[in-house]
Amino acid sequence: MxxxxxxxxxxxxxGGTGFVGSALTRVLSEKHPECVxxxxxxHQPGPVHLIPDDVLFIRVDITNPAEVSKAMQQVQPDIVIxxxxxxPAVSERFSRxxxxxxxxIIVDGTKxxxxxxxxxxxxxxxYTGTCRIITNDMDRSHPNIDEPWPIPHSSLIYGxxxxxxxxxxxxxxxxxxxxxxxxxxxxASACDTCNALQKKETPFVVGSGLNLWDIxxxxxxxxxxxxxxxNLMTSKTAAGEAFFIQSNEPITFRDFCLAIWAHFxxxxxxxxxxxxxxxxxxxxxxxxxxxxxxxxxxxxxGSVKDACSTR
Numbered sequence: 001m002x003x004x005x006x007x008x009x010x011x012x013x014x015g016g017t018g019f020v021g022s023a024l025t026r027v028l029s030e031k032h033p034e035c036v037x038x039x040x041x042x043h044q045p046g047p048v049h050l051i052p053d054d055v056l057f058i059r060v061d062i063t064n065p066a067e068v069s070k071a072m073q074q075v076q077p078d079i080v081i082x083x084x085x086x087x088p089a090v091s092e093r094f095s096r097x098x099x100x101x102x103x104x105i106i107v108d109g110t111k112x113x114x115x116x117x118x119x120x121x122x123x124x125x126x127y128t129g130t131c132r133i134i135t136n137d138m139d140r141s142h143p144n145i146d147e148p149w150p151i152p153h154s155s156l157i158y159g160x161x162x163x164x165x166x167x168x169x170x171x172x173x174x175x176x177x178x179x180x181x182x183x184x185x186x187x188a189s190a191c192d193t194c195n196a197l198q199k200k201e202t203p204f205v206v207g208s209g210l211n212l213w214d215i216x217x218x219x220x221x222x223x224x225x226x227x228x229x230x231n232l233m234t235s236k237t238a239a240g241e242a243f244f245i246q247s248n249e250p251i252t253f254r255d256f257c258l259a260i261w262a263h264f265x266x267x268x269x270x271x272x273x274x275x276x277x278x279x280x281x282x283x284x285x286x287x288x289x290x291x292x293x294x295x296x297x298x299x300x301x302g303s304v305k306d307a308c309s310t311r
Contacts, residue, residue, distance in 0.1 A: 007230045008035040012077035014062060014113060015084025017041040020128065020221055022049035024083065027222040028229075029055065038075045040068075041084065062109035065116070072116040079229045080117045082169075083128040084109060088158055094138075094302030099157045103164070110165035124232030124239075126225055127169040131244065131311075132159045138302055141211070141310035147242050156302065170240075193260045202261055202268045207276045207308035209254030214311065216246045253307060279304045 011028060015021040016039030025039055029052040037052075040060040045051045058074070060067045062084055072080075086105050092098050110127070117125050135142050136159030137152035151163060196202055224245040231238040251259075261268070274282065283304050 007233045008032045008079065008226075010036045010038075010075065010077045011079045011081060011229060012038045012040065012072070012075050013081045013083065014040050014060075015082070015128075016051060016055075017043050017045045017049055017057075018083065019049060020218060021083040022051050023218045024081065024222040024225050025051045025055055027219065028226050031226060038071075038077065040071050062112055063104050065112045068112045069116045069119065072120045072122075076120060077122060078233060079124045079126065080113065080122050081126040081128070081225055081229060082110065082113050083225075085128070085130075085162075093158065094156060096157055099161075102157050102161045106158075106161040107164045107168070111168050114168060124229060125169070126228045126232070127166070128225070129166050129242070130159070130162050132156075133163045133166065135159075135309075135311050138305040138309070143212070143310045146244060193257050196257070197261050197264060197266055202257070202266065203270055203272050205254055205271050205273045206279045206304060207274075209273075210252050211308060211310045212250040213253050213256055214246050214248070214250045215256060220247055221245050276304065276308050279308075 008028070013021055013025055013028075016025045018041070021039070021041070022045070025037060028035060029037055036056075037054075038056045038058060039045070039051060040058045040062075042059065042061050044059070045057055051057070056075075058071050060071045062068055084105075086102060087093075088098055088102065114125065131142075131145065133151055133155065134145055134149050136155040138156070142149070155163070196204075224243065228238060228243075258268075
């Protein structure tokens with residue numbers, strides 16, 4: 001009887017010490033113990049985002065083409081999963097101060113990964129995109145978005161950078177020996193919500209608070225990446241496709257915040273509803289105060305729109 005070759009023999013995960021990447025590493029190790037897993041990242045594995053002990057870690061700066069190429073040549077993976085990136089803090093998300101930094105990491109880093117993967121004859125490339133290339137259009141809500149939704153003309157620096165990097169990944173689909181699959185994750189950062197808790201701003205409800213968000217469980221995101229990698233090593237029917245990954249359990253933005261705060265033992269005893277129009281006025285005052293004090297703003301022009309929109 002012929003030996004059955006494992007679908008996943010060697011996988012390199014870029015950004016594997018981050019939130020999504022480390023979850024992916026753990027899931028891949030659990031479901032495919034035969035797979036040799038290598039994690040490359042700028043940051044060492046830490047106590048928060050754990051990775052299995054048998055996973056090889058190589059410190060790599062993806063903005064450095066030589067480092068990326070050296071790691072890829074050393075590992076010779078069958079599959080590369082590119083999850084690395086950077087999301088600006090809420091205080092920087094709606095400005096353009098970090099635009100060059102984001103493009104260097106997200107756009108140039110992706111180009112370096114793609115070039116090294118092609119030169120090493122990697123069999124499959126899974127690219128982690130973001131719904132933000134669509135939802136960063138802050139002038140409209142996005143109920144029930146799916147893959148055919150058009151990319152807006154206006155966006156924020158993070159969304160613009162991801163659009164550019166996605167186009168590079170898509171451009172590498174055409175060589176016959178190279179296939180890529182773009183996996184998208186629909187999620188929201190809990191960090192901004194924790195900032196409101198730290199600043200004792202939890203009673204304030206901007207807008208109705210009833211707008212729906214679809215928050216994705218990170219293990220669902222990890223499972224999707226593993227399935228994508230397996231597909232590219234077998235039937236390849238998903239090659240070149242884009243997928244939104246979500247839990248299909250929409251929750252109101254206010255309920256999401258309350259759940260996060262309750263996890264830290266905080267339950268607000270009262271609520272103060274702030275109409276959206278008034279929130280814009282408060283926003284101007286908040287931005288002026290933070291500009292004067294040099295602190296980070298929880299409430300800004302973009303955050304008001306974000307908090308009141310359906311995502």
